[in-house]
Amino acid sequence: MSETVHETGGTGPSHRGVEAGVAVVIGLAGLIAVIGSLRVGIGWADDGPMAGFFPFYIGLIIILSSAINLYTLFAATNDQGLFATWGQLGKVLSVVIPTGIYVGTLPYIGIYVASALLIGTFMMWLGKYRWTTAIPVALLVPVLIFIFFERWFLVPLPKGPLERLLGLYA
Amino acid sequence: MFEDIGNLMHGFAVVLQPQNLLLMVVGIVLGVIVGVLPGLGGANGVAILLPLTFSMSPTSAIIMLSCIYWGALFGGAITSILFNIPGEPWSVATTFDGYPMAQQGRAGEALTAAFTSSFVGALFAVIMITLVAPLVASFALRFGPAEIFSVYFLAFCSFVGLSKEPPFKTIAAMMLGFALGAVGLDQMTGQLRLTFGFESLLSGFDFLIAVIGLFGIGEILLTMEEGLSFRGKAAKINLKVVIQTWKELPKYWMLSLRSCLIGCWMGISPAGATPASFMSYGIAKRISKRGHNFGKGEIEGVVAPETAAHAAGTAALLPMLALGVPGSPTAAVLLGGLLIWGLQPGPLLFVEQTEFVWGLIASMYMGNIVGLIVVLTCVPLFAAILRIPFSVIAPIILVLCAIGAYTVHNNTFDVVMMLVFGVVGYFMKKANYPLAPMVLAIVLGDKAEESFRQSLLGSQGSLGVFFSNALVSTVMTLGLIALFWPIIQEGISRVRVAMGAARPAQ
Numbered sequence: 001m002s003e004t005v006h007e008t009g010g011t012g013p014s015h016r017g018v019e020a021g022v023a024v025v026i027g028l029a030g031l032i033a034v035i036g037s038l039r040v041g042i043g044w045a046d047d048g049p050m051a052g053f054f055p056f057y058i059g060l061i062i063i064l065s066s067a068i069n070l071y072t073l074f075a076a077t078n079d080q081g082l083f084a085t086w087g088q089l090g091k092v093l094s095v096v097i098p099t100g101i102y103v104g105t106l107p108y109i110g111i112y113v114a115s116a117l118l119i120g121t122f123m124m125w126l127g128k129y130r131w132t133t134a135i136p137v138a139l140l141v142p143v144l145i146f147i148f149f150e151r152w153f154l155v156p157l158p159k160g161p162l163e164r165l166l167g168l169y170a
Numbered sequence: 171m172f173e174d175i176g177n178l179m180h181g182f183a184v185v186l187q188p189q190n191l192l193l194m195v196v197g198i199v200l201g202v203i204v205g206v207l208p209g210l211g212g213a214n215g216v217a218i219l220l221p222l223t224f225s226m227s228p229t230s231a232i233i234m235l236s237c238i239y240w241g242a243l244f245g246g247a248i249t250s251i252l253f254n255i256p257g258e259p260w261s262v263a264t265t266f267d268g269y270p271m272a273q274q275g276r277a278g279e280a281l282t283a284a285f286t287s288s289f290v291g292a293l294f295a296v297i298m299i300t301l302v303a304p305l306v307a308s309f310a311l312r313f314g315p316a317e318i319f320s321v322y323f324l325a326f327c328s329f330v331g332l333s334k335e336p337p338f339k340t341i342a343a344m345m346l347g348f349a350l351g352a353v354g355l356d357q358m359t360g361q362l363r364l365t366f367g368f369e370s371l372l373s374g375f376d377f378l379i380a381v382i383g384l385f386g387i388g389e390i391l392l393t394m395e396e397g398l399s400f401r402g403k404a405a406k407i408n409l410k411v412v413i414q415t416w417k418e419l420p421k422y423w424m425l426s427l428r429s430c431l432i433g434c435w436m437g438i439s440p441a442g443a444t445p446a447s448f449m450s451y452g453i454a455k456r457i458s459k460r461g462h463n464f465g466k467g468e469i470e471g472v473v474a475p476e477t478a479a480h481a482a483g484t485a486a487l488l489p490m491l492a493l494g495v496p497g498s499p500t501a502a503v504l505l506g507g508l509l510i511w512g513l514q515p516g517p518l519l520f521v522e523q524t525e526f527v528w529g530l531i532a533s534m535y536m537g538n539i540v541g542l543i544v545v546l547t548c549v550p551l552f553a554a555i556l557r558i559p560f561s562v563i564a565p566i567i568l569v570l571c572a573i574g575a576y577t578v579h580n581n582t583f584d585v586v587m588m589l590v591f592g593v594v595g596y597f598m599k600k601a602n603y604p605l606a607p608m609v610l611a612i613v614l615g616d617k618a619e620e621s622f623r624q625s626l627l628g629s630q631g632s633l634g635v636f637f638s639n640a641l642v643s644t645v646m647t648l649g650l651i652a653l654f655w656p657i658i659q660e661g662i663s664r665v666r667v668a669m670g671a672a673r674p675a676q
Binding site for chain 2: 018019021022023026029030032033036037039040044045047048049050051052053054055058059061062065066068069072083084088089091092094095096098099100102103104106107111115118119121122123126127128129137141142145149153154155156157158
């Protein structure tokens, strides 16, 4: 991935590089579809087309259109500038990483505790809120969610040790 | 016809039950909130709230969900006009004149015009659905697998021809959707495919998870990158302004009618509300006497896109109900809801589930009336929601998305998949791949494949079955024209240029 300097300041990966990456990844997905289809058979059985018949051709079309997308990308002569500055990508990561931890831990600690932690961290870390604001919001939202989902609409959500302790485990 | 009117009246009776009216108001309010907040669009708002309806009767459920959709359509206008931030892609065109109006202190006027136009557009589309849908459905009842496939073919080809993204990106995104939809159990042979031994892939990719990830998480990541901060105009809306604006609006009846027609047309073909609003704005600018003033706060510039967007958003439900082919991602989510409640969307719905269908159509009338009243009276409240900083709203939206993803199958792995789809959505959106055809392909993949394979089975593998009678050949040909539309268009303009160049030489 080549680096480009943008006039408005800041560096980052070039748009062309990232776009090429996206095209390659989509093409690979097509290849996986083709391989997977070949495994289950793409021809005709006694009862009509086999399971891999349809996805095989879908995979081929994906590979073909990704190749064309790649070609047009590099055939174009104009510089497409930055994909995003590193600063912007950092902001994106600052959402992706906490959310990753959130989805990774919620099966174990329950969605309510995980949500409170996510909201609290997010507000204090990215929003620069003081804990006196962040903590009440972080506690209130899960409580409201509990009332709305579990009590009113009878939708059970994942719970953890805290809920078990409070006797809310249904 | 008379039978239909009777059914519609019965539908109104169902909708007007106090419990359903309450659900309607709840749906509209939730919908406007969803429409106002970045990262929560109509499609994924409905997807997140879909699990809430699992314990309801299908009719009540569809009333609430469709009202969330109307609310989201209304809500987009609020952010566009007051904050210059389109809450939804289809309200981008509304910012062009809506925000300048707000800057000039005419926010109330702009909002009233926007809401009223939305209402008019929706009403027009609902009347069209009432009249046309039963006819289309009864016609479609005679369809065999080849005809059904040709309708899918037309729907997907229209995406390629009509979307503003490069055609091969549309095709790549769409086919990726089909491939994801094919993972898991093959419905015809009962065989597992593309799972590569991963147990969590046995049931395939659920499109609701994809919707929540692609549209919800992806949108938050984009908003985060842009470093959004809301600085909006104050919303003052009172009865005097409303009545004044209403007195002025009938002047623009021609503009409204044209926008309604554009909206309905674009809504039925799966182009959807966003291009409809742009097209309507563009044509209004060209035709209007005050066209040079567009972009500086012209009320016509608010009426045109809002009418078309709402008409398109509503009309998108026509092919979903009558043919089982949704015209927009949100319609696709509603279709997913029907499947979960055990209803088979498509022409048979009109025969077998009369009460449900007409309840839904009646709720479209009522929902838009209730919606108009709710948004006109509660604008300051909704605008206040937008003043909550993004660092507070963002984690709450993330939590709601996670809850929505979890409740689809009560599976925590789905929440992980949601995040993966979110990151994928961020990159695809930034690289200019359209997400709507991908989502529609995940939903319809199985059905399109089934009709394709059944047709081939009947014809012993000959593709000639898709051109075997007048009806199927016509639809397939239309599909091919739509597919190659970019090339055809280029060809036409080349011929024109060539003719223009040839003329001076004569």
